[in-house]
Amino acid sequence: MSGPGSRPPSSTDVARLAGVSQKTVSRVLNGEPYVSEEVRERVLAAARELGYRRNTAARALHLGRFHRIGVAALGSSLYGPSSLLVALERAAREIGYALSVVNTLEGEDGGLMSAVEELLGQGVDAVVVSDPIDEGQAPRLDRDVPVLSFRPIPGLDGPRVVVAGSSGVDAGRQATEHLLGLGHATVWHVAGPSRWWAARDRARGWREALAAAGAAEPPPLEGDWSPASGYAAGRILAADPEVTAVFAANDDMAIGVLRALAEAGRAVPGEVSVAGMDDIPAAAYLSPPLTTVRQDFEAVARRGLALLVEQIERSPGPRAHDDLPARLVVRRSTAPPTAPPPGAEP
The missing domain is CATH 1.10.260.40 (lambda repressor-like DNA-binding domains)
Known part of the structure; x- marks a missing residue:
């Protein structure tokens, strides 16, 4: 020292x-x-060993940059959004950037653009749009500022937009293909809130997998990401003897589905297989352990920030788009159906 x-x-x-x-x-x-x-x-x-700190104020004066990245995030304690925000802060700190976060509220008209304007007023070199929802009007960023989004947002336009993340479409497809591959005739879906782009992506992957397999598409049941909403959907599904496989758009809703099935006396995976998404820490310790799709939030944050810093510290390049694959984690909540569904040919 x-x-x-x-x-x-x-x-x-x-x-x-x-x-x-x-x-x-x-x-x-x-x-x-x-x-x-x-x-x-x-x-x-x-x-770290030397206690080295860069003089960011001097760098800002010298380079015309603040070495600060703004994050417009939907204020949420959900596992996925909060894990991504923590990963962003850690990755930014490691490369010498600070984060400024402005939370928006679900249902707040124009909340995303208001948050972006507030961040630009604070002095940031770039903006991250995290966990966006459909506000009914496509955001447009007319300022020449790099923007990172973790999924393509229809209408999000600007001269320096970067898209990097883990594709929810691919994740929904993987979970559904896994269940169909086990021999289930079709897969029911407990979807996230329809205003969330992430929920739409996962539902799209589910639909694409069913269509590719020639399987019937049951009507999805919409939840709000909570175990309570998964439980409500699960009670409806448990009462239908034709239901043998369920993909829930996140693990919390899958937990609610498991509870409803257990109360109805429908064994998992003996009668019904259940898969979720996110791989929350509790997923491996449920009874039965939950099959799910894991997103590598650390890798997504690092890759996204690397692309964003390229836009900040170099002359503007072309729009970048880079997806990291999600990974199916198979556990004991999914298995081949034990008997053909009612009405099926022997």
């Missing part, structure tokens, strides 16, 4: 301790590509 009057550590000190060039230190701290993960971790460890 430096004593009184000693100079603070510099990027040259970090380079010396990490055994790399000063240019490499700059690349790591600026979030630039073409640096291996091993070198990046070595540089960040050296910076």
